[in-house]
Amino acid sequence: MFKKILLATSGAPSTFGAARVAFDMAKRYGAEVLVFNVMGVPTKAFSQEVNDVRTGEKIEIDDEYQSWVEEELKSTFEKQIESVEFSKIITTTGVPHREILRAARAEDVDLIVMGASSGDSSAYRKGYPGSTLQKVAKAARCPVMTVHRETASYWGGFSNIVFATDFSKQAENAFKFALASAKELNADLTVLHALDISGKLLDQNAIEDKLIETRSRIRSSYDFGDFKNYDVEVWEGVPYVEIVKMARERSADLIVMAHHSHELDPEKARIGSTMEQVILRAGCPVVSVSKPDKV
Amino acid sequence: MPEGQFCNKTPITTDEQLKATLNDKGGKQYYEEMNHLDVDSEKLWGAIQKTMKSRIKTWLEICAHCGLCAESCFLYQVNGRVPEQVPSYKIQATLGQIVKKKGKVDNEFMQMCMETAWSKCTCCNRCGMYCPHGIDMGIMFGYLRGLLYSQGFVPWELKIGSGMHRVYRAQMDVTMEDWVETCEWMAEETEEEWPGLEIPVDKVGADIMYTCNAREPKHYPEDIAEAAILFHVAGENWTVPSEGWEQTSLSMFAGDWECCKDNVQNVYDAIERLKPKRATGTECGHAHRATVIEGPYWTGRPDGQPPVPFLHYVEWLAEALRTGKLKIDPSKRIKEPVTLQDSCNYVRNQGLKDITREIISYIVEPGYFVEMAPTKEHNYCCGGGGGFNGIGKYREQRNMALRKKMDQILDTGCKLVIAPCHNCWDAIRDLEEEYEIGIRWSFLKPLVIKMLDVPEHLLPKDE
Ligand code: SF4
Ligand code: SF4
Ligand code: SF4
Numbered sequence: 141m142f143k144k145i146l147l148a149t150s151g152a153p154s155t156f157g158a159a160r161v162a163f164d165m166a167k168r169y170g171a172e173v174l175v176f177n178v179m180g181v182p183t184k185a186f187s188q189e190v191n192d193v194r195t196g197e198k199i200e201i202d203d204e205y206q207s208w209v210e211e212e213l214k215s216t217f218e219k220q221i222e223s224v225e226f227s228k229i230i231t232t233t234g235v236p237h238r239e240i241l242r243a244a245r246a247e248d249v250d251l252i253v254m255g256a257s258s259g260d261s262s263a264y265r266k267g268y269p270g271s272t273l274q275k276v277a278k279a280a281r282c283p284v285m286t287v288h289r290e291t292a293s294y295w296g297g298f299s300n301i302v303f304a305t306d307f308s309k310q311a312e313n314a315f316k317f318a319l320a321s322a323k324e325l326n327a328d329l330t331v332l333h334a335l336d337i338s339g340k341l342l343d344q345n346a347i348e349d350k351l352i353e354t355r356s357r358i359r360s361s362y363d364f365g366d367f368k369n370y371d372v373e374v375w376e377g378v379p380y381v382e383i384v385k386m387a388r389e390r391s392a393d394l395i396v397m398a399h400h401s402h403e404l405d406p407e408k409a410r411i412g413s414t415m416e417q418v419i420l421r422a423g424c425p426v427v428s429v430s431k432p433d434k435v
Numbered sequence: 436m437p438e439g440q441f442c443n444k445t446p447i448t449t450d451e452q453l454k455a456t457l458n459d460k461g462g463k464q465y466y467e468e469m470n471h472l473d474v475d476s477e478k479l480w481g482a483i484q485k486t487m488k489s490r491i492k493t494w495l496e497i498c499a500h501c502g503l504c505a506e507s508c509f510l511y512q513v514n515g516r517v518p519e520q521v522p523s524y525k526i527q528a529t530l531g532q533i534v535k536k537k538g539k540v541d542n543e544f545m546q547m548c549m550e551t552a553w554s555k556c557t558c559c560n561r562c563g564m565y566c567p568h569g570i571d572m573g574i575m576f577g578y579l580r581g582l583l584y585s586q587g588f589v590p591w592e593l594k595i596g597s598g599m600h601r602v603y604r605a606q607m608d609v610t611m612e613d614w615v616e617t618c619e620w621m622a623e624e625t626e627e628e629w630p631g632l633e634i635p636v637d638k639v640g641a642d643i644m645y646t647c648n649a650r651e652p653k654h655y656p657e658d659i660a661e662a663a664i665l666f667h668v669a670g671e672n673w674t675v676p677s678e679g680w681e682q683t684s685l686s687m688f689a690g691d692w693e694c695c696k697d698n699v700q701n702v703y704d705a706i707e708r709l710k711p712k713r714a715t716g717t718e719c720g721h722a723h724r725a726t727v728i729e730g731p732y733w734t735g736r737p738d739g740q741p742p743v744p745f746l747h748y749v750e751w752l753a754e755a756l757r758t759g760k761l762k763i764d765p766s767k768r769i770k771e772p773v774t775l776q777d778s779c780n781y782v783r784n785q786g787l788k789d790i791t792r793e794i795i796s797y798i799v800e801p802g803y804f805v806e807m808a809p810t811k812e813h814n815y816c817c818g819g820g821g822g823f824n825g826i827g828k829y830r831e832q833r834n835m836a837l838r839k840k841m842d843q844i845l846d847t848g849c850k851l852v853i854a855p856c857h858n859c860w861d862a863i864r865d866l867e868e869e870y871e872i873g874i875r876w877s878f879l880k881p882l883v884i885k886m887l888d889v890p891e892h893l894l895p896k897d898e
Contacts, residue, residue, distance in 0.1 A: 182654055200827075202458045234654050245620060279624050431627075 141320055142171040144227065144247065148240045148254040148276075149177060151213050155255035158287040161425050162253040163220040168297060169324075171250070172227040175217060176243050178236045179209055190233050206231055237275035244280055250434050251427075252276060253285045274416065277399040282434035283317050284399075285427045286419045302330045302392040304383045304418075307361065310398035314429035315362050318396040322367065329370040330390050331358055334382035347376055380417035387422050395422055399430040439468025444475070444587040446691060447598025453608075456598065461827055462591025472587050474545055479586060480538030487534070491578055494570045495531055498523050504572070507565035509815040509839040510555055522562040522572040525555050530579045549588040552580050554829035557820035557836070558688075559779040564812065576821075580690030589689055590826045596685030597694050604701055605649035605681040615677050617652040621660040630895055632667045634659070637709060638674035643751070644711035644743075645675050646682040646702055646726070648719045648857050658717065661880035665752070668887060669760035679705025682716045683857075684725035688822030692733070699730035706742045713744045715751040718878050720780030720856035721820070723747045728784050747781050749855055752879060753790045756797045767886035768800045774807055774849040776840075776863065777814035778856035788812055791855065794879065798886060805847040815839050817854075819862030837866045845872060852876040 147162040149155040166173045179201060180190025192199050199205065209231050214221065232239050244252055254273065277284045303318035305311040315331075322329040333354050337347065354374045364370055375382040387395050397415050419426045429435055438444060441456050442465045459465050504522040505511050511520040518524055529548040533540055540548075556576040563571025583589055584597075599606050605614075618634040626632045635641070645666070651658040666673045679701045686694035706714055716722055727745045731738070746754075755761040775795060781787045788811040795804050807814060818837035823829065840862065844852060854860040854876050863876045 200460050202460050204458075204460075238654065238656065241624075242620075 141324055142166070142169050142250050144172045144174060144249045145251045145253055146174045146176050146240070146244050146247065146249040148236075148252060149175060149213070150255075151177060151209075151216050158253050158255040158285075159217060159220065161285065161287050163217070163224055164297075165251075165253075166224040170225065172225045173221070174227050174243070174247055174249060175213055175221075175229045176240065177209060177213055177229070177231045178234060178239045179206065179231050180233050181235060182233055201233055237272040237279075240272070240276050241279055244282060250282050251285060252280055252282060253287065253425075255287060271416075273419070274413065277415065277428040278430060281431045283396075283427045283429045285425050287425045288419050288422070298325045298394045299327045300330070300390050300392045301325075301327050301394045301396060302332055302383070302387050302390055303396045304332045304334065304379070304386075305358065305362075306333070306379070306398065306414075307357065308398055310430050312361075313432045313435050314396050314398040314427075316432070317427065317429045317435035319362075319364065319367060320435065321394070321396070322369065327369070327394075328390075329367070330373060330386065330392070331362065331370060332373045332375065332383065332386050333358060334379035335374055335376040336379050337376045351376065380414045380421065383414070383418050384421045387424060393424045395424060395426045397426065397428050399428040437471075437473040438587070439465070439472065441465040441591075441594075442468035442472055442587055444585065446601060446694065447594065448601050450602055453595065453598045453602050456591070456595055459591070465591045465594075466828070469546065469588065470542065472542060472545075474538075474540060474542060474586055476538040476540070478538075479533065479540075479582060482582060482585060483534060483538060486581075487578070491530075491575055494568070494575060495527070495534060497568055498527065498570055499568070500527075501567070504562040504566045504570070507562045508556075508572075509559075509561070509818070510557075510836055513835055513838045520555060522556075522566075523570070525551050526572050526575045526579070530575055530582075533579075533582065545583065545586060545588045548579065549583055549590070550829075552576050552583060553590050553593070553822060553826060554832040557779075557816045557818075557823050559816035559820050560783050561779070561813075561815065564783070573821075577687075577690070580688075581692050582690070584690035584692075590822075590828055592825045592827060593685060593689035593822055596822070596825065597689040597691035599649075600684070600686050600691075600694050600698055603649075604678075604698065606683050606685045607649045607653045609649050609652050609681070611678055614652050614680055617656050618659065618675060621656050621663065625660045625663060628895060629664055629667055629893065631893070632663055634663050635674045637677050639709050641674040641709065641711045642672040642713065643674075644706060644709055644714040645673055645716070646680050646705075646714065646722075647675075647717040648683045648722055649681045650683075650857065651717065658878070658880065661878075661884055662717065664884055665755070665761065665880060668889060668893060669755045671755075671760070674709060674711065676702075676705035676709055679703075679708075682722040682726050683719060684721065685822065685825075687721065687725050687729065695725065695729075696733040699726055700734050702726055703730070703734060703736075703742050711743060713746060714741065715746045715748055718748045718855040718857065718860075718880065720778035721858060724780040724784055728780075747785070747787055749781070749787060749791050749794060749879070752883065753793045756794060761883065762888040763797050763883070763886050764888040765800075768798055769851070769882070769886075770800045770803060771851060772803055772805050772847065772849040773799055773851040773853060774805050774844065774847040776807075776817060776852055776854040776856065776859045777811055778854075778859050779814070779816050779820060780856065782814065783812045786812070795853075798879075798883060805849050807843045807847055815843065817856075817859040817862035819858060819865065824858055824861050824865070834865075834869050837862060837869060841866055841870055841872060844874060850874050853879060853882065855879050 145162050145166055180192050182190050190201055210229050213229050301322050351374045358372045415428055441459055447453050508522050514520045529551050558573040558577055560571055560573035615636055622634040684695055684698050731740050818840045823833045852863055854863050867874055
């Protein structure tokens with residue numbers, strides 16, 4: 141299911157966690173890796189000047205600089221590149237989320253892997269709000285995996301997957317991805333719904349009823365086919381907290397969630413986003429799925 | 436050495452030349468070569484005799500040196516009010532001298548002219564409003580730039596810029612395929628949230644044809660998606676041309692007259708081919724000036740008008756709001772102090788000052804709109820017009836120029852600036868980057884989309 145993985149990286153240590161997961165997955169599952177780097181955000185209309193994504197410094201891009209960046213990336217990931225069916229390094233200039241999406245589309249990749257902060261230009265963000273991740277996760281046709289830190293529970297391979305559902309249409313796509321991954325990777329799957337009771341006054345009986353009802357809703361909504369290693373859980377609380385707690389309890393090495401594209405205002409989507417909270421707090425990679433095309 | 440490899444009198448016309456010139460980092464070799472570039476005085480004088488119209492001739496002669504234009508120029512104001520920044524001085528010391536000496540000027544003089552033409556005037560046309568004789572340096576400098584360009588004395592980035600237009604018919608290397616592909620991509624990315632949304636390419640006989648700024652497909656395709664959303668919600672029967680979609684004209688800033696004509700002809704050809712009832716372009720001031728205000732003259736259209744009525748985006752938007760094609764949810768209007776950047780190119784040059792304020796009346800809660808002072812046709816250039824934004828060599832001067840806009844914005848007390856012009860938007864972004872005064876800025880499209888009252892049938896069905 142992963143034939144081509146796009147690793148979006150600035151080459152900086154903060155993206156090494158993402159690189160480790162991307163290369164490791166590629167090695168295990170025989171995928172190609174595309175190392176993708178946005179060298180800078182154009183600043184001056186039609187000139188070649190860009191803000192370097194790593195340093196924020198102004199640089200002028202020419203062929204020489206571009207090949208220098210490629211060399212840097214090649215040597216940074218030298219060993220890892222050797223270990224996989226490497227496809228190529230692509231460097232470009234532009235607005236990071238846009239260029240990641242453009243490349244994912246042009247190269248028809250099956251998965252995008254990125255660090256949680258793969259190149260946000262703060263000056264740029266003011267004009268176009270919303271983080272790179274938010275925007276990539278929202279619009280990508282393929283699942284997007286985010287690796288926030290050198291993930292503690294990820295030791296290579298996936299054996300415990302937590303899929304958090306909110307019963308949205310996107311969650312159906314995310315479920316397909318979670319189930320297919322669990323089957324293919326021979327992992328255990330936990331399907332969780334976090335009953336959002338924040339701000340609501342419910343008595344204990346009402347909560348109990350809700351829990352039972354939701355549990356059967358999961359069973360009727362999702363078809364597990366002949367897959368046996370799964371659990372259904374419904375926990376009440378604040379969704380992102382419950383998802384992170386569940387991931388800890390199950391020693392999950394992968395969390396799968398849906399990304400909601402219906403909030404049209406990226407600033408609001410950003411603040412309210414359960415997904416972003418989970419990414420920041422979880423100790424394992426998080427995959428967000430929005431569209432059905434690649435699952 | 437009369438002509439260099441990069442710096443010479445010949446325009447860039449091939450992709451190889453373009454790439455090679457681009458790879459000359461910062462124009463290092465280019466400017467070095469410029470030091471040795473010969474002035475072809477005969478050709479220069481010949482060009483002046485052929486092209487200098489009576490208006491400019493008269494202007495040069497009748498200037499009374501009264502200095503009334505001095506205060507009108509923002510560059511004079513921010514540069515310590517030195518005499519070298521007085522509009523009449525700037526043009527008399529350059530174009531005036533070339534004419535007086537019948538083209539017999541040297542390299543050093545031409546380099547001085549180049550610096551004056553591109554770093555001491557943004558062709559904002561403000562001074563022309565204050566001169567008792569109506570003498571307009573913006574127009575005269577536009578003319579001077581043409582003479583300089585033909586002699587090879589043009590900033591590196593603008594030589595590239597007009598080369599882009601010549602090679603790609605766009606200010607950036609966006610091909611027709613890239614453009615059409617971007618439209619498909621944006622339609623795909625947007626159709627889920629906006630069921631039924633399309634970006635129709637080359638539809639014949641649509642009510643309106645839309646053109647844009649090549650930077651949009653290149654770096655900010657959201658802008659195309661946003662235009663599509665608004666047309667979609669407004670129920671507009673619209674199209675984009677596969678060719679003739681690029682409306683900007685860096686060649687106008689570069690003084691590459693031949694290329695200017697070609698650019699705009701390309702857009703007009705698209706209009707003739709697709710026969711839309713009307714046309715409109717993106718939120719860009721200079722693109723509008725090139726295509727709608729100057730273009731008809733460049734291409735020799737007898738009535739001085741584009742082939743069909745061509746609206747600036749603010750005109751289309753105001754109309755859509757006025758007629759109720761687009762409805763604003765009043766609870767979502769802007770409720771914080773907000774100001775508006777009047778773009779010289781369509782406000783001073785075409786008088787579109789009230790229409791932007793009409794838009795403001797729909798999208799800003801009454802009491803929150805704060806005018807800059809001065810405002811409307813008296814507003815100052817953003818600080819980056821006329822190509823200034825893009826020229827590395829004059830970055831420092833450009834940053835200085837931004838100070839006027841900075842003071843104007845600070846005086847409003849607003850943190851949000853609406854800038855319906857690409858170049859103004861850029862200048863204001865750079866202004867924040869340079870001086871960190873804590874402001875945000877926006878085009879109209881994303882603001883309006885956020886506050887739309889969308890009819891039920893246009894919303895996605897699920898959930
Ligand atoms: S105001 Fe007009 S007449 Fe007076 S110096 Fe300026 S350009 Fe010349
Ligand atoms: S056109 Fe604008 S920038 Fe140029 S001299 Fe006149 S006021 Fe100054
Ligand atoms: S960029 Fe905007 S403000 Fe500046 S000169 Fe052009 S239109 Fe005027």
